[in-house]
Amino acid sequence: xxxxAVASPGHERALTVHGRRVQLFEGGAGRPLLYLxxxxxxxxxxxxxxxxGRRRVLLPVHPGFGASEGLEAIESIEDLVFHTLDxxxxxxxxxxxxxxxxxxxWLGAELALRHPARVSRLVLVxxxxxxxxxxxxxxxxxxTPPKVRELMFHDPTSPVAKAVLPDAPPPERLESVxxxxxxxxxxxxxxxxxxxxxxxxxxxxxxxxxVVWGREDRLIPLVYGEAYARGIPGARLHVVDHCxxxxxxxxxxxxxxxxxxxxxxx
Numbered sequence: 001x002x003x004x005a006v007a008s009p010g011h012e013r014a015l016t017v018h019g020r021r022v023q024l025f026e027g028g029a030g031r032p033l034l035y036l037x038x039x040x041x042x043x044x045x046x047x048x049x050x051x052x053g054r055r056r057v058l059l060p061v062h063p064g065f066g067a068s069e070g071l072e073a074i075e076s077i078e079d080l081v082f083h084t085l086d087x088x089x090x091x092x093x094x095x096x097x098x099x100x101x102x103x104x105x106w107l108g109a110e111l112a113l114r115h116p117a118r119v120s121r122l123v124l125v126x127x128x129x130x131x132x133x134x135x136x137x138x139x140x141x142x143x144t145p146p147k148v149r150e151l152m153f154h155d156p157t158s159p160v161a162k163a164v165l166p167d168a169p170p171p172e173r174l175e176s177v178x179x180x181x182x183x184x185x186x187x188x189x190x191x192x193x194x195x196x197x198x199x200x201x202x203x204x205x206x207x208x209x210x211v212v213w214g215r216e217d218r219l220i221p222l223v224y225g226e227a228y229a230r231g232i233p234g235a236r237l238h239v240v241d242h243c244x245x246x247x248x249x250x251x252x253x254x255x256x257x258x259x260x261x262x263x264x265x266x
Contacts, residue, residue, distance in 0.1 A: 010044035010052065015060070017086050020070040023061040028052025033263065034088070034096045035059045036104030038246070039184035041164060042066045047248040050256035051099075055263070058096075060087045062103075064183025066176055071183050077129075080187065081110050088118060097263050098207075099123040101248060102220070103188060109198060109228070112207045122207040123259050126217050126245045128188060130202070130227050131195040138219040141185060151219040152245040160249055202231030209235040210262040212255065214243035236262075 010027035025044040033055040035048065042065040051057050063083060064071030074080055084107060088096065097120050100108030105127020112119040128137075138151040145167050149156035152165065169177045209232045213225030222239065229237035238258055240247045247255045 010048055010057070010059075012044070014067075015087065015090055017070075017083070017090050020063070020073075021068065022063075022070075022087060022090075023067040025059040025061075026057065028054070028056050030055050032056045032058060032091075032093055032096045034093070034098045036084070036098065036100035036107050037061065037065070038102030038104055039065075039188060040180065041101065041246065041249065042180065045249060045252070047252035047256055050252055051260065053256075054260055055097075058091065058093075060084070062107075062183065064186070065180045071179075071186070074183070074186065077106060077110050077187060078114075080107055081114055084111060085115060085118065094118070095120050097121045097123075099125065099259060100127060101125040102245065103128055103184065105129065106198070109202070109205065112205045112209075113198070113201055116206050119207045121263050122205070122209045123212060123262065124209065124225075124228055125212045125247060125255075126214055126220055126225070127211075127228060128220060129195060130199045130224055130231070132223050132227050135221060135223050137221070137224070140219065141181075141189065152217075154214065154216045154242050154244045154250060158250075164246065164249055199227070199231065202228065203233060205232045205235075208262075210259070211235055211237045212240065212247055212258065213237065214240050214245055214247050214250070216243060217245045219245045 010025050012025050015022040015024050035057055042061045048057050061068040063074050098108045105124040106129030109129055112122045140148045145165050149161045149165050153161040211225050211229045213222050229235045243250045
């Protein structure tokens with residue numbers, strides 16, 4: 001089981017990165033763990049407390065999401081990689097373990113491929129970024145929240161599914177949600193060329209890699225996880241049963257135990 005004794009609650013602070021504000025959530029102590037969030041999950045959740053039981057967890061919010069500035073400078077995943085390097089430099093971190101979910105998994109893979117000296121170990125969780133001919137991904141951009149929940153959750157009626165993707169966001173979060181949708185669409189709306197490039201370069205990733213995937217992910221099906229595991233030398237695939245696109249949220253205990261075991265050399 002994941003230990004909680006040394007965990008500290010996640011707190012929020014602001015970084016200034018080349019004159020732009022970056023929202024940062026942070027908690028725990030120990031070796032740093034960079035958590036790269038997905039397109040719709042850019043806040044501190046119970047899973048982060050679990051990870052912070054053994055690690056110093058750092059969750060920088062990508063430009064355009066939450067309260068982070070700088071979306072105007074992000075036109076491609078390469079721009080987001082350089083932004084993330086700037087965040088690491090600002091934090092004084094030369095080399096870190098990286099956990100990336102969905103969009104954050106794509107970012108983590110690109111970071112490990114392009115800047116291998118900065119990534120110790122890599123965990124890719126239901127990650128975007130690769131291309132599997134003949135197997136389409138779901139497109140959440142034109143769907144209602146209930147339909148998006150069906151794509152993303154094993155049980156779309158569960159309390160966690162409705163908390164992460166409510167039918168209507170609370171008024172105080174509406175502006176943030178709309179900004180996040182714009183940022184997500186900029187990077188994820190039909191990026192076929194970038195997906196093809198990463199798919200053909202996975203063999204260059206040298207960091208020990210764990211690929212974690214929800215068996216019932218209907219947004220990015222399991223065959224994409226298999227493609228990541230097949231393409232990255234030595235990568236291991238861990239499939240989470242009764243789980244959709246968001247293992248950290250549907251099964252936080254199981255997820256944290258699996259990830260921490262791998263990061264600790266297991």
